[in-house]
Amino acid sequence: MLSNIRIILVQTFHPGNIGAAARAMKTMGLSELVLVNPRQFPDPEATRLAAGAEDLVEDARVVDSLAEAVSDCVQVVGASARLRSLPLPHFDEPDAMARELVEHAAHDPVALVFGRERFGLTNDEIALCSHQVSIPANPDYGILNLSQAVQVLAYEAFTAWRRRPDSGYRPTLPAEERQPSRKQLAYFHEHLSQVMHRSGFITQPHAHTEAHLHTLFARAQPSRRELSLLRGLLASFERHLPRK
CATH class of the missing domain: 1.10.8.590 (Helicase, Ruva Protein; domain 3)
Known part of the structure; x- marks a missing residue:
């Protein structure tokens, strides 16, 4: 089920953010990373900041467009810091989004899409999504680093999965x-x-x-x-x- 949850990074500017996002993914059991036109990749900085998740960086798929990255997905959730004019269904709470996403991931590929570090996703890119989600934060300073946003939503997806009766999740203690x-x-x-x-x-x-x-x-x-x-x-x- 978790293998059906795809993390898509659109035109990432800093290669280190790719590695940090891969690390965030791996801690939450996610493994499929897709990069849409990254500015610089592969790059040693991406590998360095992966810190144990180098395999996700090495296996990352690079594509030319977001349309290509989501073509086989049944649900595509765009992470956005602000609402756009497009009338897409919007999740105000990430946990509600994650429960629905995991439900679909039980049978088909789904995606969480993250935009550029400076200005996120364009309206045309959001139009390729089926839903939007925002991460509640301090209204006076709600800015999250790209990898932090990946970590928050990956955590919500992992939590929604492990709480399912069919997950079989058991924490392994030394x-x-x-x-x-x-x-x-x-x-x-x-x-x-x-x-x-x-x-x-x-x-x-x-x-x-x-x-x-x-x-x-x-x-x-x-x-x-x-x-x-x-x-x-x-x-x-x-x-x-x-x-x-």
Whole structure:
């Protein structure tokens, strides 16, 4: 579904903005970048500012006209900082736009179109769109950099996609950030109990201290990394305790 969402940049002046836009796209799972008559491309600055999204820059498709870039799309949304005289349907809220865009992207290609850095899209280019969208911003200073605008709308599209029941989206956590297993927790509590008894912190056989600490760590829900840190702390304490 995300592969059907196309980002189109029209006559980009600064090649670095192409790389920055590619980076914004990749963080949101988008991969299809189309460039309409960029001033300078390929360019080392585009690759440099991609910062990990060089593959999107290398695979970017360059075309001669916006009409060519959107010819197979069923919905084309032009990003505009201001309303034009053309009576196109207009999304005042990017999240509403994104939900509709993703709905169409489930079956057919769609596009988000971004204009030139200085003056955006022309009326003729907006006429090739099916919809417009604006990004709400400070009325006294609503100017967004090209890549920032791409990031905002790409985020909305990604959010609309991941909230769909059929997206199958599951955030991937590094192993050390995941919750510890019951066995790992049991080893930790056993280690903690040994240190408390050997240090003399617990002197009464029926004290409730251990139960309270079990409850405390259950509320805290330490990750595997944090549990490993705590066990390292206990091991450090143990080295200073007298041997039995």
